[in-house]
Amino acid sequence: MVHEMGQDEAGTGKSEFQMKRFIAFTLAITVSSWCAAATEDAPLDAVYINLSDTASLQRGARLFVNYCLSCHSASYMRYRRMGEDLGISEELLKEHLLFAGEKPGDLMQATMPANYAKQWFGVVPPDLTLIARVRKPDWIYTYLRSFYLDVGSPSGWNNTLFRNVAMPHVLYQLQGSQRLVSDGAAENGKPVFRLERPGEMTPEEYDESVRDLTNFLVYLGEPVKLNRYLIGVFVMLFLAVLLVLSYTLKKEYWKDVH
Ligand code: HEC
Structure with a gap:
């Protein structure tokens, strides 16, 4: 009898311990998700996404193939499917979007082999097929407009939304190069940039092009x-x-x- 009681007490002690551990664990998860949310709470610029704007999607596809596909792939999409969805004929596809001997039936693979990319950038550039679902359109739109000159970083560029990013500013010819004036600690969280050398596009044209690109990435993430x-x-x-x-x-x- 005594023996049994002892066991009971031990049992209660154990379950109490487990309960405490469970509460501590739940608290830890809640706090860490709050922290994660806080770091992701950087103010984003809103982008207007319109998948029925075919001309915008076509411009976005062109930018994507010209400026992103060298490093990133979109390996769940075939050129032909993209052409059919966006109303691009096979001739136009071959003329404007297939450069390195790809065929319309091929998957959209990066030109750069992954091991070279790893050697140069330290990370393999992620596949972008689903990026607009992982990162959300506003994030991508803000990210592609937040690169600034930084002599301290290996590529010469940094990004306010993705600190010490390994990706260089691949669209600098279009946007020009900007410097960071304030990281936004004072101005309601938004960083302030100064355009040092203008690019081929005016700031408005550049924003519009990044919107086209983001629109295209949203399509890419969910073509149906x-x-x-x-x-x-x-x-x-x-x-x-x-x-x-x-x-x-x-x-x-x-x-x-x-
Ligand atoms: C010169 C190679 C290169 C080119 C070209 C390039 N990127 Fe990148 N990109 C990278 C690398 C490397 C990373 C990984 C950065 C890191 O993890 O620090 C990256 C990361 C990204 C990310 C963030 C992914 C994440 O972790 O959430 C996005 C979004 C992105 N690139 C979009 C683009 C778009 C859009 C283009 C075309 C305009 C483009 N990239 C062109 C190398 C490139």
Whole structure:
């Protein structure tokens, strides 16, 4: 009996310990997710995404192939599928978007082999097929406009949204080069840049191009979204017709009861 009681007490002690451990664990997770959210809470510039703007998607595709595909791949997408979705004929595809002997049926692979990239940048540039779903469009739009000159970094560039990023500012010819005036500690969290040397585009044109690119990356992350919009319209029409039918049917059934 005594022996059993002893065991009971030990049992209660153990479960109490487990309970405490569980509470501590839950607290730790909550606090760390708050911290993570706080670091991700950098103010972002909002971007207007419109997947029915085919011209914007086509411009975005062109920028992507010209400026990003050398390092990053989009290896869940084939050139042909992209062409079909965005209304780019196979001739135009071959003329403007296939440079290194790729075929329309090929997956969109990076030109640079991963081991070279690792050697040069220290990290392999991530696949960008799903990046707009991982990072969200506002983040990408802000990121591509937040590169600034930094002599202290290996590439000569840094980024306020992604500190010490290994990616150089690949669009600097278009945007020009900017310096960081203030990292935003004072001005409601937003960094302030000064354009030191203008690029080929005005700041407005550059923002518009980055918007096209972001629009394209959103399409890339979920190509069926284009079809889903259409299916949505059909579903609403179907429900409307069904409503009329069921209402007349109901009237027909209840006619005899009243
Ligand atoms: C010269 C090679 C190179 C080119 C060209 C390049 N990138 Fe990168 N990019 C990188 C590297 C390397 C990283 C990884 C950075 C890190 O982890 O520090 C990266 C990271 C990124 C990230 C962040 C990924 C993450 O971790 O969330 C995004 C978004 C991105 N690149 C978009 C682009 C876009 C869009 C283009 C075309 C305009 C582009 N990149 C062109 C090398 C490149």
